[in-house]
Amino acid sequence: MPEPAVDGAEDSLSSYVMALDQGTTSSRAILFDHAGAVVAADQHEFPQHFPKPGWVEHDPVEIWESQLRAARGALKRAGAQASDVAAIGITNQRETALVWDRKTGVPIHRAIVWQSRQTASICEELRARGLDDEVRARTGLVIDAYFSGTKVRFILDAVDGAQQRAERGELAFGTVDAWLLHKLTRGRVHATEYSNASRTLVYNIHECDWDDLLLGELRIPRALLPEVRDTSGVFGLTDPEWFGAEIPIAGVAGDQQAALFGQGCTVGGQAKNTYGTGCFLLMNTGRQAPASKSGLVTTIGWGIEGRIDYALEGSIFVAGAALQWLRDGLGLVEHAADSEAAARSVHDTGGVYLVPAFVGLGAPYWDERARGTVVGLTRGTTREHLIRATLESIAYQTRDVVECIEADSGLPLDALRVDGGASRNDFLMQFQADLLGVPVLRPAVLEVTAMGAAAFAGLAVGFWRDTSEIEAGEAGRSVFEPCLSEDRRESLYAGWKRAVERSRDWARPEGEG
Numbered sequence: 001m002p003e004p005a006v007d008g009a010e011d012s013l014s015s016y017v018m019a020l021d022q023g024t025t026s027s028r029a030i031l032f033d034h035a036g037a038v039v040a041a042d043q044h045e046f047p048q049h050f051p052k053p054g055w056v057e058h059d060p061v062e063i064w065e066s067q068l069r070a071a072r073g074a075l076k077r078a079g080a081q082a083s084d085v086a087a088i089g090i091t092n093q094r095e096t097a098l099v100w101d102r103k104t105g106v107p108i109h110r111a112i113v114w115q116s117r118q119t120a121s122i123c124e125e126l127r128a129r130g131l132d133d134e135v136r137a138r139t140g141l142v143i144d145a146y147f148s149g150t151k152v153r154f155i156l157d158a159v160d161g162a163q164q165r166a167e168r169g170e171l172a173f174g175t176v177d178a179w180l181l182h183k184l185t186r187g188r189v190h191a192t193e194y195s196n197a198s199r200t201l202v203y204n205i206h207e208c209d210w211d212d213l214l215l216g217e218l219r220i221p222r223a224l225l226p227e228v229r230d231t232s233g234v235f236g237l238t239d240p241e242w243f244g245a246e247i248p249i250a251g252v253a254g255d256q257q258a259a260l261f262g263q264g265c266t267v268g269g270q271a272k273n274t275y276g277t278g279c280f281l282l283m284n285t286g287r288q289a290p291a292s293k294s295g296l297v298t299t300i301g302w303g304i305e306g307r308i309d310y311a312l313e314g315s316i317f318v319a320g321a322a323l324q325w326l327r328d329g330l331g332l333v334e335h336a337a338d339s340e341a342a343a344r345s346v347h348d349t350g351g352v353y354l355v356p357a358f359v360g361l362g363a364p365y366w367d368e369r370a371r372g373t374v375v376g377l378t379r380g381t382t383r384e385h386l387i388r389a390t391l392e393s394i395a396y397q398t399r400d401v402v403e404c405i406e407a408d409s410g411l412p413l414d415a416l417r418v419d420g421g422a423s424r425n426d427f428l429m430q431f432q433a434d435l436l437g438v439p440v441l442r443p444a445v446l447e448v449t450a451m452g453a454a455a456f457a458g459l460a461v462g463f464w465r466d467t468s469e470i471e472a473g474e475a476g477r478s479v480f481e482p483c484l485s486e487d488r489r490e491s492l493y494a495g496w497k498r499a500v501e502r503s504r505d506w507a508r509p510e511g512e513g
Contacts, residue, residue, distance in 0.1 A: 014086035017458040018074065018247070019450035020067055022092045022176050023255065024113065024277040025324075027067035029074040030450045031085070034463070036470040038447055040080075042073030049110060054117035054359055054507070057110040060098050063176065064183045068242060075243065082245035088184075088238065089251035089457030091258040091449055092176040094199045097151035099162070099224070100179070102172045105187055108159050111176070112151040115278070115317060115359045119150035120368045126150070131217060138204045138211050140289060140298030142366055146315065148175060149201030153218045169223035175199070177252045178226045181235055184249060189236040191227045194303035195257040203228070205289060205300050208308065231257075231302035232456040251456025255449050256280040257301050260311060262452030263417045263443070266467065271405065271413060273398055274449065275422035278362070279319035281401045282311045283409060294404035295364025302456070312408055314363035314401025318356040319394045320422045325358070326390055332383050340427045343388035351376040353396075353499035354389040357506075364404045365504065373503035376495075394422060395432040396496040402436055415439045419448040426480075434484035435493065442478040 016039060021028040028043040044066040049057040071088075075081065095114035100107045112118065123143050126135070135143050145151075152173050156162045165171050174182065178192045197203040197210075202220060204211040210225055229235060231253050237246040253261065256274060260282045263272040268286035273279060282301070289298050289310040301309040323336040333339050355361075357370035374386070398416075406412055415438055422428060423442055433440040445451075451470070458464045 014463065015084045016078070016080060016086065017454040017463050018071065018085050018088045019454040019457075020071060020088060020090045020180065021255070021450045021453065022063065022067050022090070022180060024093045024115070027063065027070045028450065029067070029070040030447055030454070031074050031078050031080065032451065032454045032458075034469070036451060038445065040074045040078035041447075042070045042077060044070050044073075052118070056113040056116040056359070058096065058113055060100065060107040060111050060179055063111065063179065067180060068183075072243070082243040082247050085243075085247050086463040087248045087250035087457040087461045089253075089453030089455070090177050090180055090249065091253050091255045091453035092180065092196070094175060094196060094254040094256065095146055095148050095151075096176050097148040097155065097173065098176070098179045099152065099155045099166075099171055099173050100182070102170060102187070102190070105182065108162060108171065109155045112154060114146055116151070117145050117359055117368055119145040119154045122150040122153055123368070126217065129217070134213065135201065136291065138206070138214060139201055140198065140205050140291075141201055142297060143201070144366055145360075145368060146317070146362065147199055147201040149214070149218050149220065152220050152224070156219075163219070166224045167221045171224055172226070173220075173224045174226050175254075177254070181249060181252070184238045184242065185236040186239040191229050191235055193229050193231045193252045194300045194308060195231060195254040196252070197228045198300035199254060205298065205310070208303070230304055230306075232304045232460045234460060248461055249457070250460040251453055251458070253302060253453055253456055256282055256313065257299075257311070258452030258456070259419055259449040260284060260301055260452070261455060262448035262450070263419065264467070265417065266309075269409070269411050270417070272417040272419065272448075275319050275394065275418065275420035275428070277319065277321045279316035279394060279398055281314045281316075281398060281405065283405050285310045285312055285409065290408055292404070292408045294407045295366060296401070296404050296408055297363070312405055314404055316397045316401065317359050317362045319397070320420070321358070322354075322356040322390050322393060323422065325356070326387060332387055337424070339387050339391055340425050342384045343391050343427045346382070346384045346388055349376070349389040349392060350378065350381055350385045351495075352381055352385050352389045353496055354386065354393045355499050355503040356390070356393050357503045361500070361504070363401055365500070367504050369507045370504045371506040373499065373506075375499045375502055391425065391428050392431055394428060395435050396493065398432060399435050399493060413438055415441050417441050417443075419443065419446050421446075429478070429480045433480040433482045435489055437482050437486070437489060439482070440480040442480070444477055
């Protein structure tokens with residue numbers, strides 16, 4: 001693993017590195033010490049906005065205010081001040097797109113969230129123009145409403161005069177990391193880094209530059225775009241108002257790439273799966289950027305001192321969000337954690353499968369018209385069967401992606417490293433191991449996404465000299481060994497594939513057959 005440049009060994013005298021973990025439903029801040037241990041954390045949820053079915057938006061100001069409150073809260077819990085923090089690392093929900101006024105910092109539209117399907121028609125237009133192969137060859141991605149580029153086009157179309165203002169350089173686009181950099185530095189920095197740029201649909205991952213052809217197809221002016229920098233390095237200093245003194249912002253990475261780094265997957269062939277709102281499985285492929293033939297995307301893992309590490313990724317749109325649906329939408333559980341006991345109370349699902357395609361299906365199907373489906377219901381189906389089927393759906397979707405990664409990389413998976421909130425569920429982790437037929441490895445400390453962001457920042461300023469100084473979380477790790485017979489495993493999975501087919505191409509526009 002290459003070692004980032006050390007800007008000042010004196011920073012090793014500071015007590016902490018702070019990670020700002022800005023997620024889809026909440027903003028967190030975590031302080032890590034020199035041993036990589038969590039010292040203090042704070043977290044605040046913020047509202048989700050659903051203006052139309054399949055549309056998901058965030059208020060950028062609510063994102064910022066919740067993140068600032070979490071950062072101040074973590075410092076307060078630790079009894080720390082700005083001078084105790086060597087650096088801040090940012091990790092963020094990816095693909096969520098924001099556009100704001102450069103001078104005033106005021107957003108011109110709500111942020112369009114990665115989950116949102118509201119740009120599906122723009123994607124259809126791009127496909128109709130025959131751009132599928134160009135997009136994949138240049139960006140490693142597929143044309144889908146998931147990625148940021150079509151969201152930018154939507155915002156510029158939705159706001160009167162926005163296109164002209166963007167062309168005059170009056171507006172700024174960014175993913176959430178760039179928005180936080182803007183706010184933390186009071187507008188002095190408009191930048192992102194390789195991993196987030198690679199998720200925009202307009203960044204050439206081979207040339208490491210914004211792609212003029214794709215920018216032209218989406219009519220996105222270069223004047224709108226942030227500077228792309230190394231993942232590990234000093235981006236700027238926080239304004240003294242926020243924390244009482246300046247703190248270097250020295251690392252930025254999209255949440256899934258940060259988790260890959262935090263899990264220690266720094267060698268080609270190592271893979272991790274994060275069970276968050278969605279589910280994201282990444283395999284490090286080193287200096288190679290293999291083209292997927294099975295529905296995955298090729299993405300940048302990180303860039304440090306000019307070296308780019310790539311990864312294969314399978315993105316599952318709904319994982320932990322399905323448990324939130326059980327809790328908030330149906331009222332079947334009071335707390336998401338209650339799902340484990342309910343699932344264990346029945347021997348199986350009674351033949352019930354739930355496909356949580358609430359916002360379409362991601363890898364490997366990429367079906368924007370798929371919708372959530374429950375099949376196999378009988379008079380004997382109970383609340384517990386539905387809860388168990390919801391948990392199992394997360395594991396089934398993960399197997400879909402694992403099979404693709406094995407096919408694309410030519411490497412069989414010997415183990416799967418896991419993290420994220422839903423990985424705390426022992427039933428789910430055991431079922432995942434059973435369904436994959438390989439061990440599932442869960443670290444004792446699950447804050448690997450935040451740890452990855454902290455590591456990028458701490459390495460940049462000399463808080464840590466190299467990755468060997470950071471505890472990898474191997475002590476106390478839980479190992480889930482598969483114990484299901486191969487016949488039973490394959491029978492269950494075949495049922496899942498049948499259920500998926502029934503969810504696909506459901507949300508057709510009015511007038512279509």
